[in-house]
Amino acid sequence: MMSHGDWFGPDRSSADWPAARPTGEQCRTHDMAHVGATRWAAAYYPQMGGYVASCWVEIVRPGDCFRALVYHDGDWPFLGDRVPRELHHCDATQFLEFGRVVQRLHNEWGET
Helix, strand or coil: CCCHHHHHCCCCCCCCCCCCCCCHHHHHHCCEEEECCEEEEEEEEEEECCEEEEEEEECCCCCCCEEEEEEECCCCCCCCCCCCEEEEECCCHHHHHHHHHHHHHHHHHCCC
16 A cells, blocks of 8 residues: 555655745745756645645756645645655646646536
């Protein structure tokens, strides 16, 4: 059986993570952090469970998989036991397509 750490990333910080949670100002201006050879940009992660999340997004070549270090303020969906959560994502355009599909379905089938 998988542990929550297997699903959501390591239990401890990684040597190539930025030292601190990004501030709101850093997320708004997409400040950059360089840790060794790894480049990160501050951003807001899409809202989950009613809470916004600041994060660091690993800057990679277009189409490559990337990491997001998510500092979520609520217990759900991350159970509140570790901050940040390292999430592995592939191809950011999948987020765009998912958003378009959800919006279309809401427009077509959602109650007004």
